[in-house]
Amino acid sequence: MAAVAARPAAGTGLTREQRLELLALLEEKAYRKARRKMLGMFPESGKHARMLYPKHMQFFEAGAAYRERCFMAGNRIGKTEGGAYETTCHLTGRYPDWWTGRRFDKPVKFWAAGKTNETTRDIVQAKLLGEITHASGRKGVTGTGMIPGEDIGSITWKQGVPDMVDTVKIKHASGGWSKLGFKSYQQGRGSFEGTEQDGVWLDEEPPIDIYGECLIRTATTGGLIYITFTPLEGMSETVMAFLPNGLPDAKDAVASKVSASKYLVMAGWNDVPHLDEKTKTELLEATPPYLREARSKGYPVLGSGRIFPVDEEAIKVQSFTIPDSWPRICALDFGWDHPSAMVWIAWDRDNDIIYVYDCLRVRETTPKDQAPLIISRADWIPVAWPHDGLNTEKGSGEQLAELYRKEGVNMLWERAQYAETGTEDGAKVSRSSVEAGLMDMLTRMQTGKWKVFAHLHDWFQEFRLYHRKDGKIVKLKDDLMSASRYGTMMLRYAATPPVPTTRIDPSRRKYDWRVG
Known part of the structure; x- marks a missing residue:
């Protein structure tokens, strides 16, 4: 019996075998793209072009001159994505051509931390490494986070916290391996003692004692420490370390120098292109009034606790x-x-x-x-x-x-x-x-x-x-x-000035009470 020739599928011009091969190639392409997320971040052009994210660019650039940085921003503006992106650049040494911030030319030791073990695992760890897998009875990560999958090396797991990574090795472009450790504020200040670090990324606001401990860990290396958070805890000591006047000197300022070592960037919904007006309106309506400035602009919450809720x-x-x-x-x-x-x-x-x-x-x-x-x-x-x-x-x-x-x-x-x-x-x-x-x-x-x-x-x-x-x-x-x-x-x-009233000669007295 003569073999039946493969027929092209109706309307495609491709045989069934060719269609399966094409589908497999497309799946492989999607898989590789998902494992190289950082390469698609902040492109030259398009609806997510980096020029449309000036606050993120300012935050990255400030790393070249300031050891301590704070990205105090509203919800949904991509502050955690920005923190994960910079951390990935340092761990891998894969800096884009446009990068003007701090660069490390050798493998580094970094910490990444969040509020609790669970939020560190579900947010910070997931942003960097992707989801957890349990294939063939072995635990691993998908590599679909910010760190390219092919750069992820050996992993040790934290005891007592399901699916939480303790440390992971990351391949550096110069050769050798960077080391990334995951921590949480829940573990207390003591867990941040000990080893020197080249950098620390703190996602969500840390207690001031933990921030101080991380600063000590990076002191001898001249390393970096940066925080990304929405200030929902009010005027805490950590917020006031970067915002001593309670609000930025100019509400429309892109960023500001706080001291010789500190730099603050504040960002809100109007500073990013991916939130349209409909989305912003819906988000605002769903937010309690006293949280609106924090969630939309990144201004610290005083809200319902503010004693004088009056526009200055x-x-x-x-x-x-x-x-x-x-x-x-x-x-x-x-x-x-x-x-x-x-x-x-x-x-x-x-x-x-x-x-x-x-x-x-x-x-x-x-x-x-x-x-x-x-x-x-x-x-x-x-x-x-x-x-x-x-x-x-x-x-x-x-x-x-x-x-x-x-x-x-x-x-x-x-x-x-x-x-x-x-x-x-x-x-x-x-x-x-x-x-x-x-x-x-x-x-x-x-x-x-x-x-x-x-x-x-x-x-x-x-x-x-x-x-x-x-x-x-x-x-x-x-x-x-x-x-x-x-x-x-x-x-x-209150009293009026005594009579007779005469203007004080400025040459005889520095202060004229009539002027104030």
């Missing part, structure tokens, strides 16, 4: 010469290890508007040191002070407020408190109630009756950071806010 631009005004008819008061918050703070307030009585026109913070100074700073602004301005002023000084046995009086400071004769006991929901409110003072300030801010001179950067820094956690005021960088509250409570004692 609404209370900010340019400085001007204050009329002599406006009463003034100074308010003092005592401090030593945390700063003593002074705030000067002018009161437009006709319109009932408070203007904060000057402020000062000084650390570890005595009443004798501070008195000239207060008096130089104008010795006639009355000074409000809190209940701490009734405490006696150990050496002399005198009250703290009295020590200022002896130095010529015009201290009021009663501590900061309202004139009368108020009521709230039928209950009495103390004359010195903190909450009553804060509500007074907030109401004024919301109704246009509280203004602050725009150049008072220290005041606005505290204003941005002032928040609650678990319902309690966070006593961290709140000195000027406390002083502002004392001044508000004692506004009834």
Whole structure:
């Protein structure tokens, strides 16, 4: 019987055998592409061209000059992808031609870490190595993560955590093997002690003690440490290490130098091309209001815990010469290890508007040191002070407020408190109630009756950071806010300048109290 010739499949011009061979080739191509993901990242052109990701490029480039970097960004903008990509470049030595960041020309030792063992495994490990396989009774990885599959060498597995890698060897382009270890903050600071590292990638915000330990591990090698996270924990110590003013100096800034070794990049939904307007709208609607700035812009969460949820631009005004008819008061918050703070307030009585026109913070100074700073602004301005002023000084046995009086400071004769006991929901409110003072300030801010001179950067820094956690005021960088509250409570004692009023000759006195 004659053999039947293979017939082309209808409409394709290919035989069945040819179609199977083509399918096998396409599957092999897809498999190889999946195992070389890094080679397709940040291309020259197309809808995901690297020029459309300026924040990522800035983050990579800063590695050449700064040991510590932070990519503080909103959700879904690709910050973890960026961290995985850079880590892969260092481990493999496969730097793209356009790379302007730090380069290692030999195998390196790196750590990659996340919050818990499970998130490290499911996010960080998966981004770098791909999914876990259990073929032929042996555990392995697919190599479909950022690190090319053919560069993945021997793996050791972490005891007690299913499918979590402990260490893995990665082939370096120069020859030899890099070593990558996976860790989690859950393991505690002690697990980050010991060996020197060329670099550490921390995905999600680390506790400050773990960050410090990682910094020590890279100190002797001159290595890198970089964090990628959305700041959902509020103004933590780690956030404040990179964002001491609470917000970037310019909200539209691409990135900023924090110190000689630190660099911050902030990014939001509008900084990447892969999120269209429909997606951004849907994401925003699904996000609680107090988390929206964090998830969409990468701004730290203060949200529902923020004490003054007011746009600072609404209370900010340019400085001007204050009329002599406006009463003034100074308010003092005592401090030593945390700063003593002074705030000067002018009161437009006709319109009932408070203007904060000057402020000062000084650390570890005595009443004798501070008195000239207060008096130089104008010795006639009355000074409000809190209940701490009734405490006696150990050496002399005198009250703290009295020590200022002896130095010529015009201290009021009663501590900061309202004139009368108020009521709230039928209950009495103390004359010195903190909450009553804060509500007074907030109401004024919301109704246009509280203004602050725009150049008072220290005041606005505290204003941005002032928040609650678990319902309690966070006593961290709140000195000027406390002083502002004392001044508000004692506004009834604000005074106008004595007569006759004459402008002070600038050549004889450095500070002109009329200008502020």
